[in-house]
Amino acid sequence: MSAAALLDACRARGLTIATAESCTGGMVAAALTDPAGASDVFLWGVVTYSNAAKVDLLGVGADTLAAHGAVSEAVAREMAEGARARSGADLAVSITGIAGPGGSEFKPEGRVCFGIAAAGATRVETVEFGARGRGAVRLAARDHALGLLSQAAAGP
Structure with a gap:
């Protein structure tokens, strides 16, 4: 679903959106x-590239970051929930990952964790996009996040 179609779907259901991005640097908000x-649906987006920003702006727990690292489903969950709570949006998506170059044996390049928060439920997932290059990973992560929002906007 295109961004325009997503916005239309949200309008039809009276839903609003917020974003919390790290490795995509605002690409979802830009889309x-x-x-x-778009201002009747999109409330705000925040780029929390540093751990301190994740804590200060989204309320991610310092203990969560210490225990799991920034690239984790636990942090993606807290980012999405923090964006939803602080913005008042109906839906919030979060993205945290390793776009590259680099990574490690335990957190390889191309690993991206997503969170999607809606009323009463937050879902998280990790996608391994692989070492396809920084730009390609960021674009794939943007598109995946838009897809998660589209699914959430479509309802149960």
């Missing part, structure tokens, strides 16, 4: 604000 008139 959502590209169509004219």
